[in-house]
Amino acid sequence: EKVTALKNINLDIFAGEICCIFGPSGSGKSTLLNQLAGLEKPTRGGVKICGQIISRMNENELAAFRQHHSGFIFQSYNLLNHLNALENVALPLEFAGIEKTEREKAARHMLGEVGLAGRMKHYPNQMSGGQQQRVGIARAFINRPQVIFADEPTGNLDSKSTKEVMEMMTRFVREYRQTLILVTHDQEMAAYADRIITLKDGEIVRQEWKEKEKEYENE
Numbered sequence: 001e002k003v004t005a006l007k008n009i010n011l012d013i014f015a016g017e018i019c020c021i022f023g024p025s026g027s028g029k030s031t032l033l034n035q036l037a038g039l040e041k042p043t044r045g046g047v048k049i050c051g052q053i054i055s056r057m058n059e060n061e062l063a064a065f066r067q068h069h070s071g072f073i074f075q076s077y078n079l080l081n082h083l084n085a086l087e088n089v090a091l092p093l094e095f096a097g098i099e100k101t102e103r104e105k106a107a108r109h110m111l112g113e114v115g116l117a118g119r120m121k122h123y124p125n126q127m128s129g130g131q132q133q134r135v136g137i138a139r140a141f142i143n144r145p146q147v148i149f150a151d152e153p154t155g156n157l158d159s160k161s162t163k164e165v166m167e168m169m170t171r172f173v174r175e176y177r178q179t180l181i182l183v184t185h186d187q188e189m190a191a192y193a194d195r196i197i198t199l200k201d202g203e204i205v206r207q208e209w210k211e212k213e214k215e216y217e218n219e
């Protein structure tokens with residue numbers, strides 16, 4: 001059976017924007033996010049980030065692009081269970097070829113930023129969901145990517161942890177002037193966004209800006 005997961009998508013997201021992709025289950029949110037992030041390729045059309053057409057890149061080019069420009073936060077945290085918090089957070093820097101003492105120093109700083117200074121040596125199964133997601137946030141932000149992609153980052157958390165995680169992500173994004181593209185079906189989370197894009201059956205049916213006249217530097 002042929003599924004049209006997305007159609008007629010024509011979208012500009014600006015640097016520094018917190019953009020929320022909202023909509024019911026099956027509306028195409030994850031498909032859109034994955035295509036924007038270069039994790040899935042559109043059958044037609046393209047995606048351009050920071051002047052580069054990522055939808056035309058091969059796997060190696062994409063991997064290099066993601067390493068330099070993108071951070072990912074997942075609903076199920078996706079931490080490596082055999083690595084402790086410090087090692088998980090330092091991993092993107094290891095891939096980037098940064099030496100051990102330097103990457104551990106940066107990871108310690110990031111864990112402090114997310115309030116986990118006392119959990120550096122803890123393994124994922126020794127932490128609560130909220131703590132694991134804060135490790136996930138520290139990992140996503142450690143190399144200061146221009147764009148952070150998050151698919152239901154609070155989907156497994158209670159309301160207190162949801163608030164903590166949302167406030168943390170939005171604070172970092174503002175502080176480092178990054179772009180956050182966030183998928184959710186939770187109306188409360190959409191409140192943190194500059195723009196809410198609502199999808200239905202793979203199409204954008206609505207866009208709402210919090211501050212219409214807010215200016216962004218560039219795409």
Ligand SMILES: Nc1ncnc2c1ncn2[C@@H]1O[C@H](COP(=O)(O)OP(=O)(O)OP(=O)(O)O)[C@@H](O)[C@H]1O
Nearest residue numbers: 003004005023024025026027028029030031032185
């Ligand atoms: N790999 C795939 N092959 C075929 N159809 C797919 C594939 N992935 C998703 N779909 C379909 O595309 C549509 C959009 O799926 P998507 O996962 O993007 O929805 P979603 O909005 O993220 O939903 P949820 O809130 O449940 O995560 C759905 O109808 C789904 O069944």
Ligand SMILES: [Mg+2]
Nearest residue numbers: 029030031151
């Ligand atoms: Mg989804």
